[in-house]
Amino acid sequence: DIQMTQTTSSLSASLGDRVTISCRASQDINTYLSWYQQKPDGTVKLLIYHTSRLHSGVPSRFSGSGSGTDYSLTISNLEQEDIATYFCQQGNTLPWTFGGGTKLEIK
Amino acid sequence: QVQLKESGPGLVAPSQSLSITCTVSGFSLTSYDINWIRQPPGKGLEWLGVIWTGGGTNYNSAFMSRLSISKDNSKSQVFLKMNSLQTDDTAIYYCVRDSLLAYWGQGTLVTVSA
Numbered sequence: 142d143i144q145m146t147q148t149t150s151s152l153s154a155s156l157g158d159r160v161t162i163s164c165r166a167s168q169d170i171n172t173y174l175s176w177y178q179q180k181p182d183g184t185v186k187l188l189i190y191h192t193s194r195l196h197s198g199v200p201s202r203f204s205g206s207g208s209g210t211d212y213s214l215t216i217s218n219l220e221q222e223d224i225a226t227y228f229c230q231q232g233n234t235l236p237w238t239f240g241g242g243t244k245l246e247i248k
Numbered sequence: 249q250v251q252l253k254e255s256g257p258g259l260v261a262p263s264q265s266l267s268i269t270c271t272v273s274g275f276s277l278t279s280y281d282i283n284w285i286r287q288p289p290g291k292g293l294e295w296l297g298v299i300w301t302g303g304g305t306n307y308n309s310a311f312m313s314r315l316s317i318s319k320d321n322s323k324s325q326v327f328l329k330m331n332s333l334q335t336d337d338t339a340i341y342y343c344v345r346d347s348l349l350a351y352w353g354q355g356t357l358v359t360v361s362a
Contacts, residue, residue: 175348183287187348192346237295238295238297239295240292242292242293
C-alpha cells in the first residue's frame with residue numbers, strides 16, 4: 142500500500158495568514174492527490190483533486206501544487222471558517238490511502 | 249442536490265456483525281461508484297472498499313475476509329456488512345461518492361462494546 146505522510150499534525154496561524162500544509166507519498170502517485178477538509182462536527186468535504194483542481198464551490202483562496210511524491214495545500218488569507226483538519230489522499234492505486242491529517246487552529 | 253446518508257445500529261457487541269445502509273439521492277448508483285471509509289475516534293481515515301457502478305467490488309485487503317459491500321440500484325441504497333467486530337472497529341463509518349471521493353455522507357458512529 143502507498144503510505145501518505147503529513148509531518149505536521151497541528152498548525153496554529155492568524156486570520157489573514159497564508160498557510161501551507163504538506164503531504165508526502167511513499168512512491169510516485171502521478172499527481173493523483175486530493176485534499177479534504179474535516180470540520181469539528183465530522184463533516185468532510187473535497188477541496189482539491191488531481192493536485193491542483195478546485196472542486197465545485199470551493200473558495201479560490203485554496204490551492205494545491207506538487208508532483209511525484211511531494212504535495213502541498215495552500216490557504217491564502219485564512220478565514221475563521223477554515224478551522225478544520227485537512228487530509229491528503231492518493232488516488233493513484235487501490236487501496237486509497239490518507240495522510241494522518243493536519244489540524245489547523247487560530248493563533 | 250447530491251446527498252448520502254448512513255444509517256447504522258449505533259452499538260454492536262464484540263464478535264457480532266455490523267450492517268450499515270447508505271441511502272443516496274440526487275444521482276443514480278448506475279452512474280457513480282460508492283466507497284466506504286471509516287475513522288476511529290481521534291484518528292485518521294481508512295478506506296474499506298468500493299462498489300463500482302456495475303456491481304463489482306474491491307476491498308482493502310486488511311478487511312477482505314470479513315467485509316461485504318452490495319447495493320440495490322432501484323432503492324438507491326448501498327450496504328456494508330462487516331463480520332467479527334472487535335473494539336478497534338469502533339469508528340465513524342462514511343459512505344462516499346465516486347473515485348474522487350467528491351461527496352461524503354454525515355457518517356454514522358458505530359461503537360463496539362459489551
